[in-house]
Amino acid sequence: MTRTMRAVWLEDRRLGLRSDVPVPEAPGEALVRVFLAGICNTDLELVRGYYPYRGVPGHEFVGVVERGPEGFVGRRVVGEINAVCGACPACRAGRRTHCERRTVLGIVGRNGAFAEYLMLPAENLHEVPDGVSTDAAVFTEPLAAALNIQEQVSMRAGDRVLLVGDGKLGQLIARTLALTGCDLLVVGRHPGKLALLGELGIGTGSAESVPPASFDVAVECTGGPEGFRIACAALRPKGTLVMKSTYAGALTLDASAVVVNELVLVGSRCGSFPPALRLLAEGRVRPEPLIHARYPLGEGVAAFEHAARPGVLKVLVEVGS
């Protein structure tokens, strides 16, 4: 008899709570009982139909290994979200997050974290250091995604960096960029969110205050055409624009400006977990002030509605303990 569990279920852009979702069973993978899961903008875009996904959403989680390799069982873990084949050209070339046959936790072909259980290959799991709270560890995945920027673009102390967007991911990116010693300016629309950064000594402002053609790097994490336009205009010649968001629609590109100014545009997605866990363990990034609300799994749909409200940062879903 198949064991079932409670989970948030997405189908045809409708979100509901189900109690008849089979507990995942994948030979060779680890079974994780979920403690806590975070709602990300990608989850909200999935509900809006950004990508046709049917199943349990959620890819930011902390849990405990219930079944898996010896020595791992009973450990508190977070998990990298791309489950890869290891054999396709992308995997063999070392671009495993781009595996041609990948499934992605709660996003592509694999039930996710707003559920009592999830499965992932054991190689995807990372033990959470003792000193890192579960509340902090649930930010590991987006923090790793933030740090991916620095794996792609070299950032030097003193470089002028503009971050467009003060939302969930922007908040984490700002905290990681600030560690590089770059000359950082964050622009956004929410005084309250900008104030969180101001308290950390990070420079903030409005889009209107951005001097044109003067930044070495601009990071766009609003996901919208206006943010993209602001980021492009802010770059000095040969500057780099990092596209770090879930873009639901097409963008219009001033191709002539890209060529004449020899701009570089870089798409940026997932990052690796160890640097993120290290920053959390050292207390160099403290994400807890970004938590705006908590809901039990049984109120998962209400949690999504809360997360979709303007001005709201991280909403967590408490599954177990």
Next chain:
Amino acid sequence: MTRTMRAVWLEDRRLGLRSDVPVPEAPGEALVRVFLAGICNTDLELVRGYYPYRGVPGHEFVGVVERGPEGFVGRRVVGEINAVCGACPACRAGRRTHCERRTVLGIVGRNGAFAEYLMLPAENLHEVPDGVSTDAAVFTEPLAAALNIQEQVSMRAGDRVLLVGDGKLGQLIARTLALTGCDLLVVGRHPGKLALLGELGIGTGSAESVPPASFDVAVECTGGPEGFRIACAALRPKGTLVMKSTYAGALTLDASAVVVNELVLVGSRCGSFPPALRLLAEGRVRPEPLIHARYPLGEGVAAFEHAARPGVLKVLVEVGS
């Protein structure tokens, strides 16, 4: 009394021949008597109104120094097209081709090469090696622009590289890419132009034959949205798209694909002349087969009309000798 000269003159998108254009006089610059000038797509776009320019177009030339630094007078030269201030932030940061106060020969604020004379700072001029014909040397500027790709993007032997476009600039880019030992495929719409590359042992095909998601680098040099789409679709994850053309309009970007596949887009413009002159001197790039027609300066307007016809490669304007 101001000396005057004959020149092709562009004003309000209309091209005409004038004989009353003042011979340029700029203190501290070198005066060059033009031998030969080439018509580039940027010239054709200027006539179409890509950028509001009033004056003498033309930026690909070979000439002889009539007035300038001692030792330079009487030498056969080509010239880098950006005249820079040396003092602005871009210049001081070493990005001289992006000087904030630059003028650009025949493109921005400086009369160009379809004239009996032009002026450029002496530092912009490069002597043409004796073994390089004037016909070959007139390709120095676009060949330098082609080589700029390799200054921006590292290209390894065996890398799969797609070049979209078989036109004037594409022909030169193909020849320089082939020297890297990369696995090159050129796609275009003109069997005759592709045949020129086939004769050099360069692989060619049609856009329909391009396998998706498989190229390390794609170079777009058609300047159009269809070429851009083909180049994007051909790239493997984390691949690099080089935008190497004069784009007259906006492009629509599938931002989600750029992020999910972590693509890198690089705008590419001018390159430095010494590597181009070296390839010409060594005979490693032979551009002469790209010459489709020659016109005397007096028929400069007809030369432009010829250059604008579909399928035509380089049209030269013979000014003097």
